[in-house]
Amino acid sequence: MLEINGLNVGHDGNAILEVPHLSVFTGEHCLILGASGSGKTTLLSTLSGLLAPIAGELLIDGCNVHKLRGVAMDEFRGRHIGIIYQTLHMVGALTVLDNLLLAQYAAGLPQDREKAIALLEHLGVAEKKDHKPETLSQGQLQRVAIARAVINGPRIIVGDEPTSALDDRSCETVMELLLQLAASANASLVIATHDQRIKRHFHRQITLEGGQ
Ligand SMILES: Nc1ncnc2c1ncn2[C@@H]1O[C@H](COP(=O)(O)OP(=O)(O)OP(=O)(O)O)[C@@H](O)[C@H]1O
Ligand SMILES: [Mg+2]
Known part of the structure; x- marks a missing residue:
């Protein structure tokens, strides 16, 4: 379960938005909407533990x-947190499979090749496991990014625009997979x-009004 109390997020001490209270129960999903610059990425960075809040707790x-x-x-x-970034951030020098093994290593978990390959198979990109990320299509990369985000069995999967670069069919497939x-x-x-x-996949939707 994710719980926010009195959270104030921003950069360099400048608050962009405030989320007084939010609870997302285990297995519940939440969509964060808002115009460009409203603070979606900033909020997700804080929810992912990457950006310290100005005030409040997560x-x-x-x-x-x-x-x-x-x-x-x-x-x-x-x-515990699976992150799918707005720009996909694969390690370019490593193969697709090694990017997944790196995610396990970085979490202090044993590297499990079978598990990583099974996940790539489930996502339909196993034939790319020994290729470098730059040789994959946008939709294939998106699937690898999802595999990397979920490989350690996170409690929360945070996605920043995970579908906006995809065509209608891939968008639907990625959403169903997630x-x-x-x-x-x-x-x-x-x-976000x-x-x-x-939108139709999410019962809970929050619209951010912040930003310039
Ligand atoms: N690293 C940073 N340092 C300082 N200010 C930043 C930084 N990143 C973003 N901002 C500012 O914070 C505000 C919110 O930006 P953010 O990236 O969170 O918006 P967003 O809702 O994700 O937009 P988009 O839909 O374009 O991705 C903007 O005014 C932006 O200029
Ligand atoms: Mg953003």
Whole structure:
């Protein structure tokens, strides 16, 4: 479960938006909408433990995430939060499979090749496992990014515009995969987007009014 109390997020001490209270229960999903510049990425960075809040707290399964430091923070993030970035951020020098093994290693978990390959198979990109990310199509990369985000069985899967670069068919496939993976792991999806096509999949929607 994710719980926010009195959260104030921004950069360099400048607040962009405030979320007084929000609870997302295990297995529940939440869509964050808002115009460009309204603070979606900033909020997700804070929810992912990457950006410290200006004020307030973020609890994931009772753990006050921003109180963690150093390796404890990195391992918590690697194990419990699956992040799909707005720009996909693969390690270009590594193969697709090694990018997944790196995610396990960074979380302090054993590297499990079979599990990584099975996940790539499930997502329909196993034939690319020994290729470098730059040789994949946008839709294939998106699937690898999803595989990397879910490989450690996170409690929360955070996605920043995970579908906006995709055509209608891939958008639908990616959305279905995310919902299916979240359901099988009993994880919550927290997705920020201005992609109107995925709105119907989410019962809970929050629209950010912040920004310039
Ligand atoms: N690293 C940063 N340092 C300082 N200000 C930033 C930084 N990143 C974003 N901002 C500012 O914070 C505000 C919110 O930006 P953010 O990227 O969170 O918006 P967004 O809703 O994700 O927009 P988009 O839909 O275009 O991705 C903007 O005014 C932006 O200029
Ligand atoms: Mg953004």
